[in-house]
Amino acid sequence: MxxxxxxxxxxxxxxxxxxxxxxxxxxxxxxxxxxxxxxxxxxxxxxxxxxxxxxxxxxxxxxxxxxxxxxxxxxxxxxxxxxxxxxxxxxxxxxxxxxxxxxxxxxxxxxxxxxxxxxxxxxxxxxxxxxxxxxxxxxAERALRKSQQVLALKNRISAIFLTISDENVYGETLALVLKELNSKYGVFGYIDENGDYICPSMTRDVWEECNVPNKYIIYHRESWSSGNTIWGRSLISGESIYLNNPFKVPKGHIPMKNALTVPIKYNDEVIGLILVGNKKTVYDDNDVELLESITEYIAPILDARLQRDLEEKQRKQAEDKLKESEENWRSMTE
Incomplete structure (x- = not known):
């Protein structure tokens, strides 16, 4: 010893x-x-x-x-x-x-x-x-190694956001995070303009292993705002939370022996969340510090992407509305 x-x-x-x-x-x-x-x-x-x-x-x-x-x-x-x-x-x-x-x-x-x-x-x-x-x-040497590790991880995340298509960004980023935190399962999602939590990426094999009857990519705000889940509490409070003992999950859900959840905040507003779970050992303050460092780095990149997507969505809606108006006008004047 x-x-x-x-x-x-x-x-x-x-x-x-x-x-x-x-x-x-x-x-x-x-x-x-x-x-x-x-x-x-x-x-x-x-x-x-x-x-x-x-x-x-x-x-x-x-x-x-x-x-x-x-x-x-x-x-x-x-x-x-x-x-x-x-x-x-x-x-x-x-x-x-x-x-x-x-x-x-x-x-x-x-x-x-x-x-x-x-x-x-x-x-x-x-x-x-x-x-x-x-x-x-x-x-000091250990702190330097850790700093270099985090910098390398951030550079890889930047490369993902710059080079990977939209639908794959979340999965590729999550895979990196899981590897760094020695965790088996995870979720990386964001809050949309309606206040709902969108999960474009869960760990790839979760869908096959999890037998919960209703697995959604969209979790409406009313389903988690009561704080009855670890990730719901984290989204509401804006605080990182970790548990190192098995906790109650829905029937058919993959058993969770531990979990760490960290909100993604930009300008003091929660815009997303990363959750990792089933680490072989336990989560500790070092894991919290590492994942918070990652989410702080991701936050402005994610916010810019969400704003871009929202503007694109609004532009398309405006175009569709204009097109519909033009068609209605033509039908009235013919």
């Missing part, structure tokens, strides 16, 4: 002392608490490993000679449980080979007893500062 970064955030300069000498444990604890460190102790290797498995520590002060195991043999198990942890070895018997072995295995420092507490404090502060820098670097 590797302790998560969530526990790292909760911890604040927590140090574990693993030493079988009670006097040493007491004196180091007293000294370090005066410098605002959180201190916990273990009298042997087994107890130390159990504590490390339960919570995050910034640093371990590890005695090289323990009653149940050699301290050097604990280094790898400790690092396996907490890769970011810093380790300072302490010993009452100076041994150059032990020092070299421990330093080569990832130990920050090797100090001899009796300890110079000021020297110990300096090593602790240096080690924890190095740890913070490494964690921050990794977070």
């Amino acid at each position: 590797i302790v998560s970064e969530l526990l790292q955030k909760e911890a604040k300069e927590r140090i574990l002392i693993i030493d079988d000498d009670e006097d040493i444990r007491y004196s180091i604890t007293l000294f370090l608490k005066k410098h605002n460190f959180k201190i916990e102790v273990a009298k042997d290797g087994q107890e130390g490993l159990e504590k490390i498995a339960e919570k995050f520590y910034n640093l371990v002060l590890l005695d090289i000679k323990l009653p149940d195991i050699d301290g050097i043999d604990l280094i790898i198990p400790i690092k396996e449980k907490q890769p970011d942890i810093e380790i300072i070895m302490i010993t009452g018997n100076a041994d150059i080979n032990s020092a070299i072995n421990s330093l080569n295995t990832g130990v920050s420092a090797y100090l001899n007893k009796p300890l110079n507490l000021d020297e110990l404090l300096a090593h602790i502060r240096n080690s924890i500062e190095k740890q913070h820098l490494m964690i921050d670097k990794r977070k």
Whole structure:
């Protein structure tokens, strides 16, 4: 088990002392608490490993000679449980080979007893500062990778809206979203001029698997405005919602073990919605952030398309009305 970064955030300069000498444990604890460190102790290797498995520590002060195991043999198990942890070895018997072995295995420092507490404090502060820098670097690298991932996804979505025919845009976009969110099923639709939710694209195999008797591409506003569905609540509230437990669906509907729904908003108005579901794991805030980033990007593109389609529809209606008027006029004058 590797302790998560969530526990790292909760911890604040927590140090574990693993030493079988009670006097040493007491004196180091007293000294370090005066410098605002959180201190916990273990009298042997087994107890130390159990504590490390339960919570995050910034640093371990590890005695090289323990009653149940050699301290050097604990280094790898400790690092396996907490890769970011810093380790300072302490010993009452100076041994150059032990020092070299421990330093080569990832130990920050090797100090001899009796300890110079000021020297110990300096090593602790240096080690924890190095740890913070490494964690921050990794977070920055992860954020960069995520940013690059989102940018690449947005570019692919742009290409779809620019090159794919109208009837296929929604399905192709949804397929990309499902892949990014590791989800099996989904829906991508928009609100039309009547306030109804139009679903030109559901996951391609939904229609074959779903046995609901009335499957519509058009969901009239009165059918969802009561908020009796997760996507209806999302459309009404304008908020993202996710559920990670099976929920009630109409008879014959594909069973849903989880779902995430994010409204598409433009100028503070909900103009559409994307829903994904049946992810193998669970949905979390990272999924919400990713899908919201996608919908924010899609929003102006979708709005422009909807406005274009509405104008085209109104133009055609006007042409049809004009044509009808001309025909009526001709019939009256003949």
